[in-house]
C-alpha cells in the first residue's frame with residue numbers, strides 16, 4: 001500500500017482511471033448555460049431538512065434562497081425585478097452610469113450592488129450601523145457607496161430608508177454623480193412582491209407538486225410572504241400562511257390583532273430599532289405596501305426569540321450541516337412549531353434566506369463554535 005493511500009483512505013480500492021464508476025462519465029447530459037450572473041437567479045433547490053422532519057413527524061422543506069447566484073439571497077430576485085421594471089419605464093438606462101439609491105439592512109443592497117456592476121450602474125446604499133460588518137464590507141468590495149446610519153424609527157429623517165430617498169432626490173444637484181438617480185424603494189414597490197409572485201411562489205408550487213400544508217416566512221419588507229401567499233393561496237385554499245416574527249417587531253400584532261402595537265403595552269414595548277437583537281433582516285414596526293399586499297392572506301403569526309434562533313442555528317449545523325443566517329434560523333423555529341401544531345404527516349415549507357457567512361461577527365459570534373459530533377439537544381430545548 002502506498003504512503004498516499006494510507007494518508008487518504010478514501011482512495012483505497014478505487015481505480016483512479018475510471019473511478020470504479022464514481023467519476024463523472026464523459027457522456028453527461030448536454031450542458032445548460034446561464035446568461036451571465038443574472039441567469040443564476042431563481043430556480044433554487046427545495047430540500048427536506050432531515051433532522052427537523054424526523055423530530056416533528058412532518059416533512060419540513062427548505063427553499064434554499066441563499067443559493068441565488070448573484071447576491072446569495074432572495075433579494076436577487078427583487079433587485080432584478082426592480083431594475084427591469086425601471087428600465088422598462090425608461091427610469092434607468094443600462095451601462096449609462098445611472099445611480100440606484102436604496103435603504104437596506106444589507107441583502108437587497110448586496111443584490112443591487114452586484115446587478116449594478118453587471119448592468120453598468122452605480123449603487124448608493126444606506127444601511128443601519130447595527131447590521132453585521134460582513135454586509136457593509138461586501139458592499140464596499142462590490143464598489144457601492146455605503147452610508148451607515150444609527151438605527152432610528154421611520155419618523156426620523158436619518159432613518160436608513162428616508163436617507164436613501166433623500167439622497168436620490170439630491171442626485172440632480174450632485175455633480176459627482178452624472179446620469180439619472182433612481183430610488184429602488186423595496187419596501188413600497190410592487191416589483192418586490194411581484195418577484196416572488198412570479199418566481200418563488202410558482203417554483204414552490206412546481207417543486208411540491210402543489211402538495212403543502214403550510215408556508216412560513218419572516219418579513220422585512222414583506223415581499224416574500226406576500227408574493228408567495230398571493231400565488232399559492234388561490235391555488236391551495238387550505239394552505240396556512242404563517243409569519244415568523246422576531247422580538248420587538250410589530251408585525252406579529254398586525255397579523256394577530258390588526259394593529260402594530262397592543263395599545264395596553266404601548267409605552268412599555270420596545271420597538272425593533274430599540275431591541276439589541278442578533279436577528280437581522282426581518283421584523284419591522286411599520287406598515288409597508290409589500291407586507292400589506294399579502295397581510296389578509298396570513299393566517300397566523302409565530303413569535304421567535306433570539307435564544308430560540310441561536311439554538312436552531314446550532315441544531316441545523318450539528319445535525320444537518322446547514323449553516324444559515326439569523327432570519328433563516330427564525331423561519332426554522334417557526335416551521336418546527338407549526339409542524340408540531342399541525343401534527344404528523346403534514347408538509348411545511350420555509351425559506352433559508354442567506355448563509356451564516358454573512359453573520360459571523362454578530363449572530364454566529366453569539367451562537368458560538370460547534371463542538372463534537374452531535375449535541376444532546378432535543379427539539380423542545382430549541383423551541384421551548
Ligand code: PMP
Nearest residue numbers: 107219220221222224281327353
Ligand atoms: N432575511 C434576510 C437576511 C433579509 O435581509 C430579508 C429582507 N430584509 C428577509 C429575510 C425578509 O424578506 P422580505 O423583505 O421579502 O420580507
